[in-house]
Amino acid sequence: MARPASSALRAATANRLRDGAVVFRTVTGGWSSRIEDAETAQGEAEAARLLAEAERDATNAVVVGPYLIDVEPGEDGLLPLSLRERIRAFGPTTPMVGVEALPYL
């Protein structure tokens, strides 16, 4: 997964306050646990605007710890560039004891 550290496309992610679920800021100003719903920002100005909106939702006790991640368009929607963010978006890479494959929350 050796890729350039920064990408032209960014999305805003955070953990949802009430349950900690990984969420992405959507085009309609909400938050979704599906990365394909994420709004993407191109360029620094747009990214700063997206982050500012996400941070407002942190202040308003909707999400915790928002930040921007690098993403790229994939076959089935958006794909984070880093392994960490892929694990956040799609769940642990290892099946859990006694648990079926990870459903979306």
Next chain:
Amino acid sequence: MYKYDHFDQEFVDRRVTQFRDQVRRRLAGELSEDEFKPLRLHNGLYLQLHAYMLRVAIPYGTLSAAQMRALAHVARRYDRGYGHFTTRQNIQFNWIRLEEAPDALADLARVQMHAVQTSGNCIRNVTADQWAGVAPDEIEDPRIWCEIVRQWSSLHPEFTFLPRKFKIAITGSPNDRAAVRVHDIGLRMHRNAAGEVGFEVIVGGGLGRTPMIGKTIAEFLPKQDLLSYLEAVMRVYNLAGRRDNLYKARIKILVHEIGADEMRRRVEAEWENLRDGRLRLEPAVVADIESRFARPVYAGQPADSAEVAALKFRDKAFGRWMQANVVPHREPGYAIVNVSLKPEGEPPGDASAAQMDALADLADAHSLGEIRVSHAQNLVLPHVKLVDLPSVFRRLQEIGLAADNIGQIGDIIACPGLDFCALANARSIPVAQRISRHFADADLGHEIGDLQIKVSGCINACGHHHVGHIGILGVDKHGEEFYQITLGGSVESDASIGTIVGPAVSSADVVGAIDNIVRTYLDARQGEERFLDTVRRLGTTPFKERLYAAA
């Protein structure tokens, strides 16, 4: 088992009520995350990659069948049906919702469990030998002293905001199974020339970014002085420990910087003010704590079972399990059964709710209702009659927990790693799983013998890689997972920090590298020599040469 008194129960219940209100205020937006974070951490609630994580204390690794059932209930009701037993004898639930955390804690409080001081810069859960009270080599049960330390340290107003977290471990046996030399304070019970039992006090051990073996600052501390002396150590640390740099804030850095002699001098100077004050432990106080431990009542048993002895030869799987997992008990006719939470290819330390319930039933039926957690992320049924061993084994087989690999290559310690942990740089569990599958042949595992592999996903070393006979540390190299391998670490009485064998290997190469190292050992070992002894005899050079020759 320690039974709560009225004070203990009220304290835990009030904490749940208090936390419920704090969560309510947070959800209502009355508390910011900055304000709330220290409050949730005081209650063992972290925010990890995918959800909140609740770390529940299992004081000194001892729990009752009823408590295990409560953990199963929490796993089922509030999590995704499983829990992860940790190297600190605790359990973590990875998928907790903030809005339900107070309910989970209320359910745990009903069975005298909590998550207090499982996080934050305070004195954490005190750990002990998982065979405490039952090991034949034991001088005295360390859990009485763990409980005394727990009561002294819980919400201690002076030590609630230490420079950094603080971990204490106690062993009551000359064979250290509590890793006392790699804790902030390690206490080793032993007898002096007069035959009295006291503590060797070891300070400044630890793993993480700067691994250190602790230094002995008191050879023999009389029992009555335990708390006054610990308080003196804590005061010296609290004043002089570094708060300017997170990475230099543990007591090990202080001890390293000023030296063991100066540390001893400062502690003794402070101790002079404390030793005969209110912290002096009168025998009556100790006896009172001891009386709250319901001691096991054994049924007189024949010391041997001809039937079990015969079955060991008749049934190879049973015999192998007996050899690897079952150890002698101090009570004639009983055995200690170690239950490996490392079945082939499974995440180390994980147990499903169904397995937890089944283990609770096994404990009720065959282990006087008691279970232990080891720092190696395994469980123990501490009081099993010899004659019951075949039926316990069969039941463990049925629930998938009969792996016969305690202390062997399949018995891998691994932190949650990048699959779960917000701090990790690389994955740990999948590496452990791949190694486990690669060496799945039980005969090979037994032939290799005593070999501890420990995997950490970052330099914080929750997987204890520094003290693995083979240590594996995950690192991030330009977005790729690489693994640095160390050899020759040990966490036991002969504690040592492993030596890096060479450049880190890629994720794809890590299992091959471990295989290569094991082959070098098998070729070089003399007689029954353990892996660790071969590494100590030869150094890392022959391992390094063969490992990197292929590259």
